[in-house]
Amino acid sequence: MRQDSQSNVKAVSRLSVAPMMDWTDRHCRVFHRLFTRRTLLYTEMVTTGAILHGPADRLLAHDASEHPVALQLGGSEPDELAAATRTGAAHGYDEINLNVGCPSDRVQSGCFGAALMRDPGRVAECVAAMKETAGDIPVTVKCRIGVDDQEPEHVLPDFIERIRATGICTFIIHARKAWLQGLSPAQNRDIPPLDYGLVGRMKTRFPDCTIVINGGIPDLKAAQAHLADGLDGVMIGRAAYHNPSLLGSADRLIFDAACADTTxxxxxxxxxxxxxxxxxxxxxxxxxxxxxxxxxxxxxxxxxxxxxxxxxxxxxxxxxxxxxxxxxxxxxxxxxxxxxxxxx
The missing domain is CATH 1.20.120.1460 (Four Helix Bundle (Hemerythrin (Met), subunit A))
Incomplete structure (x- = not known):
């Protein structure tokens, strides 16, 4: 997926399988790839500390068949994210993504993931450093619409504007708030209400950005509806994991490929x-x-x-x-x- 064209980024982002902790490991990704050649796959989130101080080769190992495949990083220090991005690029990933959406206690204690929604300036510094070391590999951001008592209608466009100023223009937006206090990570996947309309308005407000919607999308029919509404891409998570065969018609239905479905x-x-x-x-x-x-x-x-x-x-x-x-x-x-x- 090496590319310097925004149109190519949009094309490959039309459908993706979400990064999911303990689920989207390399074996999972190989299996998903057998259903669809074109859908973008993501690793589990890998922290910068694990890459810089741990067994990076083992953590970043992936099968050649997985491409296009993106590496999702968790971190909040620009220098560390830049170094981890460089390592990820050297391992052949097609995209490097920064996690600004995970609400787990572990992520909060490290002041990254969804907690970074409170500090868009820090996120801008992080992605700017990542972009500098990524070369021609796209750097993207996965975020929520806001956290805790933030007002998403105001917070999200400001967040996008500040990141966009760094030259990063691809946003995967989980259309729910993250409640860092009072809800577990599992509850954060279901209880905060979805606001698909807000994500759609971000595409209208930032037409030059690639806007990918995520959260509660059950199947390819729903994905097609979001694409028809003008969004650039759709990310499916648990539905694709629990029922991977839904990916078997993705190349035909989402990417307009002239091919038979995979059973x-x-x-x-x-x-x-x-x-x-x-x-x-x-x-x-x-x-x-x-x-x-x-x-x-x-x-x-x-x-x-x-x-x-x-x-x-x-x-x-x-x-x-x-x-x-x-x-x-x-x-x-x-x-x-x-x-x-x-x-x-």
Whole structure:
């Protein structure tokens, strides 16, 4: 996704899967990529301290198949964010994103994430430093519409204006406030009301910016509606994780690609060589298959699929055959017919 064209940034941002802690690791991203070639994927948030003082190569490792893939950073010190951006760029990420939206206690204690909504000047310094070391890799910001008792109608446009002055023009906006006092991170994903209208007004007010909407978007039909309303992109989070097969028609519906949709069966089978390779390097099967449990959401056999993987994926020696056995719970007749045909 290396690009210096704002139109190209908008094109790749039309649909993305949100960065989600403990969920969007490299195994998850490979599985999602098998459903869609064009959707932008994000890492979990990685703190600057972890990159600068920890095992950066392990933390930033990703499979070549994941591209386009963005690295999300958490931090609030410009020098540290610049150094982490440089490291992320060297590891081949297609975008570097600053988290200004996470409301967790851990993030608050470090004075970054959603807490930074209170200090747009600091955010501007951070993204300016990141931009200086990013080269031709886009730097973007993911934020909330405000925090606590802030008035989003006033706070959000001022925030965007100050960041935009640094030359950063792509904003992924979670259309809810973050309540840093009184609500847990889980409650912050549901309880504060959504204000999609405000995000739309930001696109009208800042037409030169790429505005991506996030928060409570359940499916591609809803994503299409937001795009039709003039927004540049849509980011889907938990819906894509719990039901990854919804991504199987994204290339056709969102990116207008002339291609067939990818089914859950297609993606699961395509995942088997990756699973085999990872197991040979010491990965445990359930570290991968935990991200695949929702593949058949809403279909007959989905519960049996989940149960088989959950009960057997952690066992010593569990491998691709465990996944194939789980797949047979969803489509028993077809699996058996294919095995007979393969034997000739």
């Amino acid at each position: 859950a069966e297609d993606a699961v089978r395509a995942m088997l060589p990756y699973i085999e390779r990872e197991l040979s390097q010491g990965t445990r099967l359930n570290q991968i298959t935990r991200h695949m449990l929702g593949a058949f959401q809403g279909r007959p056999g989905a519960r049996a699929w989940r149960r088989h993987l959950s009960e057997n994926g952690h066992l010593p020696g569990a491998g691709p055959e465990t996944v194939e056995a789980a797949l047979s719970k969803v489509m028993p007749g077809q699996i058996q017919d294919e095995k007979v045909a393969a034997r000739g």
